[in-house]
Amino acid sequence: MGAYAVFSREMLMLYKKIGRMGYIFSSIVSPFIYLFAFGYGLGNRVEVAGGYLPFLAGGIIAITIMVNAFQQTAGSISVGRMYYHVFQSLVLSPVRAAEVILGIVLAGVARGVFFGSLIFLMAWGVFGAIELRATLVAGAFLGSFCFAALGVIVGLLVSQPDDVAFVNNFLIMPMTFFGGSFFPVENLPRFAQHIVMFFPIGALNRMMRSAAWEPGLWQSVLTLAGLGALFFAVGVAIYKRYSE
Amino acid sequence: MRYAIEARGIKKIYKGATVLQPLDLSIPAGGVFGLLGPNGAGKTTLMKIIAGLVRPEEGELFIFGQNAAERTTTLKRLVGLVPQDNNLEREFTVREALTMYGRLFGVEALSETVEATIARFELEDMQSKTIRSLSGGMMRRVLIARSLMPNPELLLLDEPTVGLDPDVRQGIWDIISSLSAEGKTIIFTTHYMEEAVKLCNRIAIFREGSLVVSETKEKLQQRIGNGADDLEKLFIRLSRGGDL
Numbered sequence: 114m115g116a117y118a119v120f121s122r123e124m125l126m127l128y129k130k131i132g133r134m135g136y137i138f139s140s141i142v143s144p145f146i147y148l149f150a151f152g153y154g155l156g157n158r159v160e161v162a163g164g165y166l167p168f169l170a171g172g173i174i175a176i177t178i179m180v181n182a183f184q185q186t187a188g189s190i191s192v193g194r195m196y197y198h199v200f201q202s203l204v205l206s207p208v209r210a211a212e213v214i215l216g217i218v219l220a221g222v223a224r225g226v227f228f229g230s231l232i233f234l235m236a237w238g239v240f241g242a243i244e245l246r247a248t249l250v251a252g253a254f255l256g257s258f259c260f261a262a263l264g265v266i267v268g269l270l271v272s273q274p275d276d277v278a279f280v281n282n283f284l285i286m287p288m289t290f291f292g293g294s295f296f297p298v299e300n301l302p303r304f305a306q307h308i309v310m311f312f313p314i315g316a317l318n319r320m321m322r323s324a325a326w327e328p329g330l331w332q333s334v335l336t337l338a339g340l341g342a343l344f345f346a347v348g349v350a351i352y353k354r355y356s357e
Numbered sequence: 358m359r360y361a362i363e364a365r366g367i368k369k370i371y372k373g374a375t376v377l378q379p380l381d382l383s384i385p386a387g388g389v390f391g392l393l394g395p396n397g398a399g400k401t402t403l404m405k406i407i408a409g410l411v412r413p414e415e416g417e418l419f420i421f422g423q424n425a426a427e428r429t430t431t432l433k434r435l436v437g438l439v440p441q442d443n444n445l446e447r448e449f450t451v452r453e454a455l456t457m458y459g460r461l462f463g464v465e466a467l468s469e470t471v472e473a474t475i476a477r478f479e480l481e482d483m484q485s486k487t488i489r490s491l492s493g494g495m496m497r498r499v500l501i502a503r504s505l506m507p508n509p510e511l512l513l514l515d516e517p518t519v520g521l522d523p524d525v526r527q528g529i530w531d532i533i534s535s536l537s538a539e540g541k542t543i544i545f546t547t548h549y550m551e552e553a554v555k556l557c558n559r560i561a562i563f564r565e566g567s568l569v570v571s572e573t574k575e576k577l578q579q580r581i582g583n584g585a586d587d588l589e590k591l592f593i594r595l596s597r598g599g600d601l
Contacts, residue, residue: 129448198444207430356412
C-alpha cells in the first residue's frame, strides 16, 4: 500500500510533466535523429548479422530506456531533495524505506517502458526495423528496473542536482557509446570488451535484439536482475540513513 | 508529567560547523511551545531533527517516550511538520496535494478526510488551482491543512507567519489556538515577539546553536516584564551577546 502511494504520487508528477508542451517530443527527438542519421548514414558501412538498422533500433530503444529510467529518476529525486523540497513528504511519511524505494523505482520503470515503447513504435512504424518480441518486452521492464534503481542511488547521493550531469558524463555517456548500442562490442579492443561486459546496457542491448530465449540470453537476464536487486538494496540502505 | 520532547545532548554539525551545541530540552505534552532566536541560532535544525529530516551527530531524542532514532511508522504518524520552505508539489492542484499526502500517511476514509480538510480550512474556491498559482499565504494554509490530515499529536511549525499579511497571520493564530485547545502539542519558531507572547505557554530562546533559556511564559515575564516589547528587548540583548 505504501509503495502504491509513492508510485501514484510519482506518476501524477510525470502526468503533469507530460501534459506540458514539448516534453514527449523532446524525449524522442534525439533517438529519432540517431536512428535516422546513423541508420541511413552508416548503415552500409557497419556489417552486422541481420542488417544494421534492426541492430541500431534495438540499441536506440535500450538507450532510451536507460536514459529515461535513470536520468528522470535521479533528476527527480535530487531536484525534489534540494530544490523543491518535495522529497521531504516521503521522508516524513510512515511508508517503510523499501516501499518508498520500490514506489520510486516502479515509477522509473513506467517512464523507461513508456518512452522505450514510443521509440519502438517509431522504429517499427517509420523504419520497419524491429518487431515485438517477448525478450524485448522482458528486457524493457528488467532494464528499466535496473537503471531506475541506479538512478535512486545517484539521486540520493549527489550533493546538488547538477552533479547528476557529472554521473551522466562519466557513466551513462560511456555506456551509451561503448555498450554495444551503435556497433557490436566485438569491434572494440579486447581489453575494452572486458570492461564493457559489465555494463548493464550491454545486457539490455542483447535482450532488445534477441529473437528468442536462447541459452546465452539468460546471462543477460541474470545480469539485469542481479544488478537491479543490488542497486535496489543499496538504495534502500542509503534512504534509511537519509539526512538533509 | 508526560513529555512530547525529551532531548539529551543533541548535537548537529554541518560541514564542520556546530550548528546545534549539545542540547538538553524537555517539552511537556500539550500547549504551545515557542522557539525564539536570531537567524542561524539552530531553531530550524532542531525542528528538522524532531521531524526526522535531519540526523543529529550525538545525543538522544525521545518523542512521546519513543526513541526518535528508530523512526518507526508509529512515531512518524505522531509528528506533523509545516516547514519554512514550501515543499508542496507545485504542479499539483490543492486537492491532489492533499490526496497524495493523505495516501502517503495511510489516512483512513481518504476522500471524506480531504473533503473535511478542504471545508475546515476554507479551501473550496482554490481546490482545483495548482499550488504554483497560489499566494504565499494560501500556500501556507494548504501546508498546515496537509500536515494536519494524518491527525498528528505533535505539530511543528517553522516560522508559520513570516511574510504574511495581518489577516492571514490572524487566521494561522486561530488555527494554532484551536489545535492547542484540542490538546495537541505545538512547537513553532518565530521572530515575532507579539506572536510568542500571545500564543505560547512556554518559550525557549536560542543563540548560536545553544539554548539560553527555556521557561514557562509566566516565569519569563516575571523576570523581564509582561509585554512583547520586554521580550523583544531581551531577544535583542541576547542576540547581541548580552546576558539574560
